[in-house]
Amino acid sequence: MTETAALAIEGLHKSFDGLEVLKGIDLEVREHEVVCVIGASGSGKSTLLRCINLLEPVNAGRVLIEGEEITARGIDVNRIRQRVGIVFQAFNLFPHMTVIRNVTLGPIEALGSSKADAEALATELLERFGLADKRDDYPDRLSGGQQQRVAIVRALAMKPDVMLLDEVTSALDPELVAEVLNVIRELAAGGMTMVIATHEMGFARDIAHRVCFLDEGVILEEGAPEQIFSSPREERTQRFLQSIIDAGRM
C-alpha cells in the first residue's frame, strides 16, 4: 500500500473464557473514511471496537494506527487511547461532574492542557453542537440525546485521530436519535476518520463510505453501502438485512 492507513487491523482474534468472539478480522480504514459495521447482536461489533483502543487485550493479530503497531509489547497504552476517541452506548458521562468538567477532564489530566485552554476548547465544541447552555449542568439534567452529544464532544476534545462509535443511539428514545445522528454527520463532513457500529441502516447508507457486515466473528462481506444494502452477495447478509426490514427499521 502506498499511503499509510489511518487504522489497520490484521488477523485479529479475540476470545472470552475460551469462547472465540473475533475469528480473524482484517480491516483497513483510510484517513477521512467512515466505515460502518453492521451485524446481529453478539456478532462482536463492540468487542472489535474495544480492541481497537486496547480496552480489551488482543489474543492474536495486530492493530496499527497511522502505521504504529499499538498491539506491540511495551506500548504506552494511555498515549494510544488519547489518539482514539470512543463513545459507548450508555454510561458515558461521569454523573458527579458537570458537563464542562466532563469535557475538560481528559485534556487537563491526560494531555496536560492548562485549565484555560481546555475550557476554551470545550466551550467552542459545546457551542458548535448546540450544548453551550448546558455547560454547568450535571448529566442528570440532560436528555439522553444531549448526554450522548456531550459524550461525543468529550471524545473530540482529545483531538483524536480516529473516532469509534459503539451503537451510540441504540439506547435512546426514537425522537432523540436524530440529534445525535446529525452530530455524527457533521463530524463525517468535517473529515473525521470513523468506525461506527450501528443498527441505524438508513443512517449507515447515508453516511458510510464503506459498510462491513460482521457475522460470527468475521467480516462476511464489505463494500460500498449501495452494494451492501441493495444487492448483498452473501446469503446470510441478505437474511440479516431482511430481518431488519421486517422489524421496520429500514
Add this chain to the structure above:
Amino acid sequence: MRKVLSFLAVGSLLFAACAEDNPTIGGTGATATGGTGATAPATAADCAAANADAFLSPGTLTVGTGNPAFPPWWEGGTTDGSEFEFNDPALGEGYEGAVTAEVATRLGFSFPDQVAFVPVSFNKSFAPGDKDFDFVLQQISYKPERDDAVDFSDSYYNVNQALVSAEGTSVADATTIAELQDAKLGAPIGTTSLDVITEEIQPTQEPAVYDDLAQAVTDLQNGDIDGIVVDLPTAFFMAAVQIKKGVVVGQFGAESDEYFAMAFGTGSPLVECVNLALAEMTEDGTLDAIEQQWLADKTNAPVLS
C-alpha cells in the same frame, strides 16, 4: 443468767430500732412492727422461721457475691463444680465467708448444705425487679443515696480506705494527704474509694477509674498511676500478692464512719433477721473473732492526715 438478760435487752433494743425501719410485707403472720409490743422475734432463728416464705428458695439461704471472690474477703481456693473464681464461697472462709457462714447458722440454716451462693455483678445487686438472692454482700458500702434502691443491713465491717502503691513511686513514703496532691491516683469503679480521692485528697490530676483492680495494678506497674485507693484489707492483699514491691502507704480517716452492709431487695423482712444475727455476733464476740482470724494482719497502717 446475766448474759441471757443482757442479750435480751440488747436484742430487743436493736430489734425495736430495726423494726421501725422495716415495713411489713404481706401477711404471713410475722408481726415485725415495733410499738405494738406483740410477738417480736427474740432471736435471729425465730425471725427467720417467722419469715420462712420470704426466702427466695424455701429451706435455703441464697447469698450473692461478686465473681471472682477475692481475698481476704473470701479464701480457701476454688472447688471443682463451683462457678466462682479464686475462692469458693461455700467454703465459708475469708472474712465475708466466715460472716456469711455464721449468719446463716444463726438464722437456722446449716452451712454449707442449706446455703446457696450465686454470682451477682455489681449492677445486678441494685437493679429493680425480682432478685436472684436473699441478700448480697461484696464489700458494698452503705450510702444514704443508695438507700432508695435497696435495703441495707447493719454494719458487718467498719471499713477504712487506704492507699496502696509500689516502692519507688512518688507517694510510697508519703505521710500526709498534702503530699498526695500532685499524684495520679486510681480507684475501682463504684466504690467509696473514689469518693476519698475526689473529696478528701482532691489531687490536681483527675483520678483514673477502673473496671477491675487488675487493670489498676497494671497501670501502677507501668508508672501511669502513682497509687491506688481501696479499702484497707484489700490494700494489704494487693501489696502482698498482686503488686511487685507493693507497699501500703497508709489509711485515711481513722474516725471514718463508713461500713460494709448486706444489700436486700426493698421491703425484705429478712433484713431484721440478719440484723438480729449480726447483733448476736457482735454481742458475743463472734464478729471480733472472725476479724481477728482473717484480717488481723491487715489493719495496721499509719494514718494519713
Add this chain to the structure above:
Amino acid sequence: MSYAGGNPQFPVGSPGLDPRAPVPSGDRGSKILEPLRAEGARGVAIAVVSTVVVFGLIAFAVLTSSGWPAIKEAFFDPTIFWDSLSKIMEKFSRNVFIFVVAEVFVLILALILAVMRSLRGPVFTPLRILAAAYTDLFRAVPTILVILLLGFGAPSLQLKGVPHSDVFWAIVALILVYSAYVAEVYRAGIQSVHPSQVASARALGLSRGKTMRFVVVPQAVRRVLPPLLNDFIGLQKDSALVAVLGYTEALRQAQIISAAEFDFTPYVALALVYIVITIPEARFVDWLVARDQRRRQAAGGV
C-alpha cells in the same frame, strides 16, 4: 438498597428511559409515610387510629405493670437525671474528641486499604495480600481487646518515646479496627461503580491512578454514605471503650454516678445525648444520598 447503580424500578439502559422525567428521590423502600400518599384521606385516618391504638396499648401495658414504679425510680428519676446530665455532657466532649479524630484517620486509612485491595495487575499482589490480611485480622479481634492490648501493653514495654496516654492508644486502636470495616465498605462502593465508567475514563487516556482518583472513588464514596454513617455511629459508641484504660469519659461518668446512687438513670441520660446527636447525622446523610440518587439516574440511562 441497590448499589449496582440506578433505580431498580427503571432497568439500566432500557430504551424509553427519558432522564428528564421526574425521578423518585431517596430510597423507595424506606419512605415510612409513602403508603399514606397513595391512599388519600381514608388511608391517613386508618394510619392515625392504628398508630394510636398500638402505641397506646403498649404504653398502657408498661405503665400499669406491677414493676413500673420500681423501674421508674431506677431508670427515670428526674432529680438524678438533671444532676447527672451536666456532668455527663461535660465528659462527652472527650468522646467527641476521640471519635472525631479517629474518624478522620479511619476514612483516610480505609480508603488506602480499599484501593490497595482493588489494584489489578500481578505486580500489586503483595499489596493486595497485605490489605486483605489487615482487614481479616482487625475485623476478627474484638475492639475492646485491641484497646486493652494496646492501652496496657504498649506502655508496659517501657520503651522511650512510646506514649502512655490512654486517649492516644484508644484512638489508635479505634483507627486500626474501624479502618478494616470501612475499607470493606469502600471496596463495595468501588466495585459498584459501573465498569463502563472506568472504560470511559481509560478510553480518554487517563492512567489507572487518575481514573481511581477522579472517576471511581468520588462515585464510590457517594454510593456508600449510608454504611459509612453506620460505621461512624458505631465508632461514636465505641469511643466509650477508652474507659477500660481508666480514663473517665461520658459512659464511665454515668457509671460512677450510677454506682454512687444505685440508680440507672444516668445511663438513660447518656442514651439521650447519643440519640440527640445521631438523628441529625442520619437525616443529613439521607439528604446527601437523595441528592446523589438524582445524579445517578443519569448513569442508569445513557
